[in-house]
Amino acid sequence: MTAAVLFENVSRHFGAVRAVDAVNLAIAEGEFFAMLGPSGSGKTTCLRLMAGFEQPTSGHIEIFGETAEGVPPYRRSVNTVFQDYALFPHLSILDNVAYGLMVKGVGKEERRRAAEEALAMVKLPGYGIRRPGQLSGGQRQRVALARALVNKPKVLLLDEPLGALDLKLREQMQEELKSLQKTLGITFVFVTHDQGEALSMADRIAVFNDGRIQQLGTPEEVYKQPKTRFVADFVGSSNVLPPEFVKQLGAANQYASLRPEAITLGGSGDDRLALDGTVLSRSFLGAANRVLVSVNGTKINVMSPATTAIPAEGQPVTLRFDRADLHLMDAAS
Amino acid sequence: MSVIAHQQPAFPDRVSLTSRVSDFLWKHPYVLLTILLAPPLLWLGIIYLGSLIALLLQSFFSIDDYSGLINYEFTLATYRQLFNEANFDIIVRTVLMAATVTLVSAIIAFPIAYYAARYARGKWKVFFYLGVMLPLWSSYLVKIYAWKLILAKEGILTWILTKLNLLWLLDAWLSLPVIGGNSLSVSYTGTFIVFVYVWMPFMILPIQAALERVPANLIEASSDLGGTPQQTFRHVLFPLALPGIVAGSIFTFSLTLGDYIIPQIIGSSRLFIGQAVYAQQGTAGNIPLAAAFTVVPIVIMGFYLWMAKRMGAFDAL
Numbered sequence: 001m002t003a004a005v006l007f008e009n010v011s012r013h014f015g016a017v018r019a020v021d022a023v024n025l026a027i028a029e030g031e032f033f034a035m036l037g038p039s040g041s042g043k044t045t046c047l048r049l050m051a052g053f054e055q056p057t058s059g060h061i062e063i064f065g066e067t068a069e070g071v072p073p074y075r076r077s078v079n080t081v082f083q084d085y086a087l088f089p090h091l092s093i094l095d096n097v098a099y100g101l102m103v104k105g106v107g108k109e110e111r112r113r114a115a116e117e118a119l120a121m122v123k124l125p126g127y128g129i130r131r132p133g134q135l136s137g138g139q140r141q142r143v144a145l146a147r148a149l150v151n152k153p154k155v156l157l158l159d160e161p162l163g164a165l166d167l168k169l170r171e172q173m174q175e176e177l178k179s180l181q182k183t184l185g186i187t188f189v190f191v192t193h194d195q196g197e198a199l200s201m202a203d204r205i206a207v208f209n210d211g212r213i214q215q216l217g218t219p220e221e222v223y224k225q226p227k228t229r230f231v232a233d234f235v236g237s238s239n240v241l242p243p244e245f246v247k248q249l250g251a252a253n254q255y256a257s258l259r260p261e262a263i264t265l266g267g268s269g270d271d272r273l274a275l276d277g278t279v280l281s282r283s284f285l286g287a288a289n290r291v292l293v294s295v296n297g298t299k300i301n302v303m304s305p306a307t308t309a310i311p312a313e314g315q316p317v318t319l320r321f322d323r324a325d326l327h328l329m330d331a332a333s
Numbered sequence: 334m335s336v337i338a339h340q341q342p343a344f345p346d347r348v349s350l351t352s353r354v355s356d357f358l359w360k361h362p363y364v365l366l367t368i369l370l371a372p373p374l375l376w377l378g379i380i381y382l383g384s385l386i387a388l389l390l391q392s393f394f395s396i397d398d399y400s401g402l403i404n405y406e407f408t409l410a411t412y413r414q415l416f417n418e419a420n421f422d423i424i425v426r427t428v429l430m431a432a433t434v435t436l437v438s439a440i441i442a443f444p445i446a447y448y449a450a451r452y453a454r455g456k457w458k459v460f461f462y463l464g465v466m467l468p469l470w471s472s473y474l475v476k477i478y479a480w481k482l483i484l485a486k487e488g489i490l491t492w493i494l495t496k497l498n499l500l501w502l503l504d505a506w507l508s509l510p511v512i513g514g515n516s517l518s519v520s521y522t523g524t525f526i527v528f529v530y531v532w533m534p535f536m537i538l539p540i541q542a543a544l545e546r547v548p549a550n551l552i553e554a555s556s557d558l559g560g561t562p563q564q565t566f567r568h569v570l571f572p573l574a575l576p577g578i579v580a581g582s583i584f585t586f587s588l589t590l591g592d593y594i595i596p597q598i599i600g601s602s603r604l605f606i607g608q609a610v611y612a613q614q615g616t617a618g619n620i621p622l623a624a625a626f627t628v629v630p631i632v633i634m635g636f637y638l639w640m641a642k643r644m645g646a647f648d649a650l
Binding site: 051052053072073074075078079080082083084086087088089090099100102103104147148151 | 548550551553554555556557558559560561564568569572573
């Protein structure tokens with residue numbers, strides 16, 4: 001099967017800056033694909049390469065088997081939902097949504113009907129006569145989505161579309177996006193710096209850092225088996241244990257990751273690994289407590305259920321965890 | 334920490350006169366606003382609007398043809414005079430010139446403003462502002478006389494065209510009716526070139542300011558949705574730049590309508606409105622007719638703004 005989007009050794013350099021550096025990826029048709037990374041990691045540049053706003057310095061891009069280099073954005077059946085929505089302020093909501101059909105020469109009645117359908121799909125029926133300035137952030141976000149989807153793109157690109165929304169709205173939109181993607185069957189490529197968002201929505205995640213893909217896999221793989229220290233730290237804030245420490249635990253002389261929620265405080269009498277440490281600080285997060293423990297100078301984060309009692313700051317504590325949860329990482333990284 | 338907190342009052346007292354004044358103005362924001370706005374409002378109300386009304390009144394008087402004295406009775410006779418063939422010619426000539434100058438200025442200014450707003454950064458932006466503003470630093474008269482030398486029959490333009498063997502082109506142009514003439518410096522074409530040159534900054538800067546406010550991602554969004562560059566220009570860029578174009582055109586249009594120096598130094602001897610006003614209020618001593626002539630640009634500009642508003646030019650503001 002041809003990939004929806006294929007990157008072969010794609011690089012995009014801006015002067016000396018390697019925004020995207022030898023990236024390889026293949027996004028399957030109908031997939032919900034997330035590109036996750038901190039700002040400046042190259043994820044947005046990758047998205048702009050797919051949209052056609054940027055051209056690769058080297059490498060090869062295919063969209064549904066067709067070479068994408070040199071094809072301007074307006075000739076690609078790829079649509080983008082922009083980070084700050086980029087709605088046209090001088091046009092009504094209906095004209096905004098119908099814009100793509102209008103420039104393609106679709107008749108007035110037909111594009112009006114299609115735009116109204118698209119608005120109904122994003123749960124904004126009857127909002128057509130308003131102006132973008134009259135809508136809230138969440139509503140503008142939906143309009144941006146309708147404006148892209150009305151063109152029936154083969155790939156929908158979303159550039160941190162939920163970044164400007166408050167938490168409640170964001171969670172609601174995450175679910176709606178996910179179910180919309182399932183119903184429409186369109187390939188979604190989603191850029192985000194929020195690992196929770198990527199983990200909960202995507203079929204597969206590419207974790208970016210410094211213009212390169214650090215790891216590409218399902219949310220579970222990326223979370224449970226981080227390949228590099230960066231992935232361990234960025235996705236799920238795992239504890240990254242230095243080689244000397246890991247060796248003392250009886251494992252290889254390698255970096256290892258240990259998820260905060262895999263560790264329990266106190267308890268005794270099982271065959272799990274036990275470490276003695278001192279509580280440095282603790283913070284209450286609602287459902288859980290985050291406890292920072294020092295074990296011979298190495299700081300370890302523990303996510304402990306709110307129901308477990310926690311020793312006060314400065315008090316000794318025992319950490320217990322399964323050897324299987326200690327995940328060894330590539331020596332090179 | 335607590336020691337420091339106890340030593341200092343939460344609201345330290347400051348007793349100097351200036352801080353008292355500041356406190357007073359902070360509590361009564363309208364006082365400051367009134368102090369700042371009163372002088373310009375008084376100026377606008379009394380000096381500007383007052384003069385304008387006085388002028389309007391003058392235009393409803395008439396002049397006694399025999400004594401040359403002003404007859405202080407309200408009449409529309411002076412306005413009727415505006416529609417004499419000679420006077421009406423002046424109006425049509427001026428309006429046509431102003432419209433052409435505005436249109437061509439906008440066409441020339443747009444790409445320059447677009448470049449400055451979209452692409453020029455750092456040093457190039459400074460260069461742009463200098464390039465646009467520098468001509469405004471030298472005297473208007475000096476520039477116009479310089480243009481007279483450039484456009485004259487013995488001037489540098491003729492010389493260059495001769496060297497390039499293109500003089501026939503200039504001659505062909507000058508042999509055209511109405512816009513041609515003996516040389517560029519005594520033709521409408523010359524007047525037009527100098528108008529466009531002198532008012533150009535007033536067209537470039539508002540368009541640049543308007544384009545500067547168009548977010549780059551709107552252009553990308555249009556392209557992303559399938560809009561070709563021409564469609565993006567027509568449906569996104571132009572409508573959003575329109576308030577700037579209208580602002581610029583108000584400058585170029587009204588400045589051309591009122592100017593009397595450029596057509597006097599460069600052009601044929603046929604009058605423009607500004608020259609007519611100058612002649613009527615000076616040598617001819619016909620203040621009512623001069624006043625009636627000045628009302629023409631006011632009416633035209635009012636109509637122009639009304640049309641622009643109706644066509645939605647200010648919707649994107």
